[in-house]
Amino acid sequence: MPWITLNICLIRRFSFASDILTQLESLPDGQTLVSENEIFEMGFFSPGTSTDRYVGIWYHKIPGRTVVWVANRNRPFKNNSGLLSINAEGHAVLLSNDDNIVWLANSTKKALSPILQLLGSGNLVLREGKDLKPQNYLWQSFDYPSDTILPGMKFGWDLRTRLNRRSTAWKNWDDPSTGDFGAEILLHNYPEVANWQGPTELSRVGPWNGVRFSGYSHVTRNPLYELKFVWNKDEVYFVYKIINESMITRVVLNQTLYSVVDSIWSEDDQRWITFSFSPGDNCDMYNRCGPNGNCVLGETPICQCLTGFLPKSPKNWNAMDWSKGCIRNKSWSCRGNNKDYFVKFSGLKLPDTTYTWVNASMTLEECKAKCWENCSCNAYANSDIREGGSGCVMWFGDLIDIRQVPFDDQDLYIRLASPETAELDEAIGNKTTVIAVTVSTVLAVVMLITLFYIYIRRRTSIGNKEEGSDGNMELQTLMAENNEEGYEGNMEQRIYDLAVIANATNNFSLDNKLGGGGFGLVYKGILGDGQEIAVKRLSQSSSQGLREFKNEVKLCAKLQHRNLVKVLGCCIQGEEKMLIYEYMPNKSLDSFIFGNESQLLDWSKRFHIIRGIARGLMYLHQDSRLKIVHRDLKASNILLDSELNPKISDFGLARIFGGDKIEDNTRQIVGTYGYMAPEYAIHGLFSIKSDVFSFGVLLLEIVSGMKNRGSFLSSQSINLIGHAWRLWNEGVPLKFANEHLEGSYVESEVLRCIHIGLLCLQYNADDRPDITSVVIMLSSEGVLPEPKEPGFLLDHIPVKGESPNNHATPSSNEISMTMLEAR
Numbered sequence: 001m002p003w004i005t006l007n008i009c010l011i012r013r014f015s016f017a018s019d020i021l022t023q024l025e026s027l028p029d030g031q032t033l034v035s036e037n038e039i040f041e042m043g044f045f046s047p048g049t050s051t052d053r054y055v056g057i058w059y060h061k062i063p064g065r066t067v068v069w070v071a072n073r074n075r076p077f078k079n080n081s082g083l084l085s086i087n088a089e090g091h092a093v094l095l096s097n098d099d100n101i102v103w104l105a106n107s108t109k110k111a112l113s114p115i116l117q118l119l120g121s122g123n124l125v126l127r128e129g130k131d132l133k134p135q136n137y138l139w140q141s142f143d144y145p146s147d148t149i150l151p152g153m154k155f156g157w158d159l160r161t162r163l164n165r166r167s168t169a170w171k172n173w174d175d176p177s178t179g180d181f182g183a184e185i186l187l188h189n190y191p192e193v194a195n196w197q198g199p200t201e202l203s204r205v206g207p208w209n210g211v212r213f214s215g216y217s218h219v220t221r222n223p224l225y226e227l228k229f230v231w232n233k234d235e236v237y238f239v240y241k242i243i244n245e246s247m248i249t250r251v252v253l254n255q256t257l258y259s260v261v262d263s264i265w266s267e268d269d270q271r272w273i274t275f276s277f278s279p280g281d282n283c284d285m286y287n288r289c290g291p292n293g294n295c296v297l298g299e300t301p302i303c304q305c306l307t308g309f310l311p312k313s314p315k316n317w318n319a320m321d322w323s324k325g326c327i328r329n330k331s332w333s334c335r336g337n338n339k340d341y342f343v344k345f346s347g348l349k350l351p352d353t354t355y356t357w358v359n360a361s362m363t364l365e366e367c368k369a370k371c372w373e374n375c376s377c378n379a380y381a382n383s384d385i386r387e388g389g390s391g392c393v394m395w396f397g398d399l400i401d402i403r404q405v406p407f408d409d410q411d412l413y414i415r416l417a418s419p420e421t422a423e424l425d426e427a428i429g430n431k432t433t434v435i436a437v438t439v440s441t442v443l444a445v446v447m448l449i450t451l452f453y454i455y456i457r458r459r460t461s462i463g464n465k466e467e468g469s470d471g472n473m474e475l476q477t478l479m480a481e482n483n484e485e486g487y488e489g490n491m492e493q494r495i496y497d498l499a500v501i502a503n504a505t506n507n508f509s510l511d512n513k514l515g516g517g518g519f520g521l522v523y524k525g526i527l528g529d530g531q532e533i534a535v536k537r538l539s540q541s542s543s544q545g546l547r548e549f550k551n552e553v554k555l556c557a558k559l560q561h562r563n564l565v566k567v568l569g570c571c572i573q574g575e576e577k578m579l580i581y582e583y584m585p586n587k588s589l590d591s592f593i594f595g596n597e598s599q600l601l602d603w604s605k606r607f608h609i610i611r612g613i614a615r616g617l618m619y620l621h622q623d624s625r626l627k628i629v630h631r632d633l634k635a636s637n638i639l640l641d642s643e644l645n646p647k648i649s650d651f652g653l654a655r656i657f658g659g660d661k662i663e664d665n666t667r668q669i670v671g672t673y674g675y676m677a678p679e680y681a682i683h684g685l686f687s688i689k690s691d692v693f694s695f696g697v698l699l700l701e702i703v704s705g706m707k708n709r710g711s712f713l714s715s716q717s718i719n720l721i722g723h724a725w726r727l728w729n730e731g732v733p734l735k736f737a738n739e740h741l742e743g744s745y746v747e748s749e750v751l752r753c754i755h756i757g758l759l760c761l762q763y764n765a766d767d768r769p770d771i772t773s774v775v776i777m778l779s780s781e782g783v784l785p786e787p788k789e790p791g792f793l794l795d796h797i798p799v800k801g802e803s804p805n806n807h808a809t810p811s812s813n814e815i816s817m818t819m820l821e822a823r
């Protein structure tokens, strides 16, 4: 550890070994103050390759000098003659050798015996020698942030003094002077946090709704921080605190990236690991979709008009120029025929708050009435969503910078007017419902037509219809129809009788249990004719109606691909809902790659499995009639047949289970920890690219034989992704491959797999290849792009609402969800 030695010798030679500078002393270039807890150090430094001298604060023990604050950021010294001291007036001053004041900490009042102290928080304070009270500090560096927001720092306004604590990026690595990228709290009636590039608003973190920054859950969901927002007549600020105080984290504005970057210091790795960016994705860009447009990640196109609005310029809109946004149907007039009404939208980021009005003691009803009275009021909401909601915020003029945030529980009420108001209500935010309704209407007609046919058919199906179980009969209708339609595979889906399944599984005996997923337990069964089956008994909490369930089974059963598990049929009786699959003798992939049997899987088999999974996923994403996002791709969901062909299971299951309900009820991010893409885990945004991320994890697991999560107990802060990334950057990626494989593998294939894995794991969803490209990359030898830093290098950041230790038990944490789109 050469740097420790170096540091010790630095301290011995230059350091004051003190955290205090009195009026009698001065700090010349070359000497430093060190905070009492030895976390921070202050002194002169030159950034990057520059030779200019600045006074700044950095981490004492972290090598490479990470600067968190700079005093004279816009007025560097050109030589080593600088001197920091406290002058006769009690101001802290930075002097050149000809006594020019280069920088000054202006004390609010004259102190008797002022001292300058570097606190353990990284705050440099000027105070009266005997007075330790923070409210009496004469000056503090936390009031003048540079590019870094540290824990404990108040970020925002002191309204009494009009002090605005805002932050601006360094121009670049070599130059700490004020860049044009900044962040601050905007003092609108409903205050909000925004990022700026010069005069242009880049992105909004959004207003504080009592729980979090609206639509911007990343800071709040972040389990490392505790975030507080203070908003009263004297102050408007936020402050964050690290939950585990022995961790070192920082939030930095980066001019190169135009991003606010959160990172954590990894002791094992001896480097900063980024765990969050903002803006985090395309929808975070300010006013991305124009006035009254809604940005929906994963939707094509990404911009959608809010329900009740139409593109202002259809021509531009269709050419993907969304800047003109959306308008209400022209025939609309405010309170025309008194028909205005408000429609509740859930999961939207609250619009730009420039033109707002707030009353913190009004109720939602009062708010509605007040908004309705005023024709320029276009929307209203509770200003605080805690305890059922309170307060009133109203928006005037166009609604700007809205995005969909699926797991946000804030409601926004938007003024609409339409004679067909009742129908609109149903359509809000739920296209799939509309599709389902249409589908079921069609089905009802089909059902009548085929009734006679079914009646006959029923008699040939296994088991007898129970008295009163109309469900099965209807289901048979659907199934029959399904079989008639002759989709790929032409397979026959059966309706099984509960008694038959109970018998086959030895009355759901524990001995027959194969495993459990998020949706329930899986049993092995043997039918009377000797056929082996797997039965997924959906847990009873499924809230989905019978009709929806049948629809879903029908859709799922249509998905036929050699890398998907075959759905043979289902069984519904009373509360029981079951899916019957073909039985896979080799169980799931996790028992092969992580278990004792891992030696059985040589490289060629692993490569075969990787390619099979990719093809199965490609089918789900692209080739099937339904576009399906799996949302819970993981080793235990990959089953292997007798020839070790991989088969993806649990696709489409979330819809069967009523995924939307789960979202509403628990507001949890579903999916499996360790496989979730950052935008999904943090923002709740899922897309085919979050599946690609999960595929990347799976790929690394297959190559290394290690689990992404929990493999590195000795060095807690890094996971498998971090390990792969480290070896990749150290130029020794082959070290990543499972030791059992040594000698058996084709080097170029292993390298290519790791490379593709890292491409799939890139932080930014847009950077990740789609699965079709992955399939092509896996079977070609073309040059691949260099991967950017992956998301989630750390192992110990559980997501809010996720209990970290229960991933072995079936629970809603493991539930997958799927998104269907009509094609």
Ligand SMILES: *[C@@H]1O[C@H](CO)[C@@H](O)[C@H](O)[C@H]1NC(C)=O
Residues within 6 Å of the ligand: 076, 077, 078, 079, 080, 081, 096, 097, 098, 100
């Ligand atoms: C050092 O630089 C400062 C300005 O940064 C200048 O005022 C001063 O004269 C210089 N001193 C020497 C010794 O060159």
Ligand SMILES: *[C@@H]1O[C@H](CO)[C@@H](O)[C@H](O)[C@H]1NC(C)=O
Residues within 6 Å of the ligand: 104, 106, 107, 108
């Ligand atoms: C320092 O503050 C005092 C009082 O607030 C003010 O009068 C003075 O001009 C300030 N000095 C400088 C150099 O800003």
Ligand SMILES: *[C@@H]1O[C@H](CO)[C@@H](O)[C@H](O)[C@H]1NC(C)=O
Residues within 6 Å of the ligand: 170, 172, 173, 254, 255, 256, 257
């Ligand atoms: C901003 O981020 C880039 C890319 O991670 C990095 O190279 C650069 O040093 C950062 N800039 C500063 C001022 O830290």
Ligand SMILES: *[C@@H]1O[C@H](CO)[C@@H](O)[C@H](O)[C@H]1NC(C)=O
Residues within 6 Å of the ligand: 244, 245, 246, 247
């Ligand atoms: C806090 O972080 C340190 C260093 O990462 C770790 O060793 C310790 O276990 C953590 N404490 C808790 C309570 O999580």
Ligand SMILES: *[C@@H]1O[C@H](CO)[C@@H](O)[C@H](O)[C@H]1NC(C)=O
Residues within 6 Å of the ligand: 310, 329, 330, 331, 418, 419, 420
């Ligand atoms: C606008 O609204 C009117 C009245 O509700 C309706 O007849 C018309 O079809 C709508 N136009 C469009 C383009 O939706």
Ligand SMILES: *[C@@H]1O[C@H](CO)[C@@H](O)[C@H](O)[C@H]1NC(C)=O
Residues within 6 Å of the ligand: 359, 360, 361, 362, 363, 366
């Ligand atoms: C806010 O609302 C309350 C309750 O309706 C009312 O009493 C109060 O006057 C309102 N304040 C303002 C400034 O409008």
Ligand SMILES: *[C@@H]1O[C@H](CO)[C@@H](O)[C@H](O)[C@H]1NC(C)=O
Residues within 6 Å of the ligand: 357, 373, 374, 375, 376, 377, 396
């Ligand atoms: C509607 O509200 C705006 C903003 O508060 C206000 O300027 C305007 O006077 C109000 N109009 C009416 C008719 O009350």
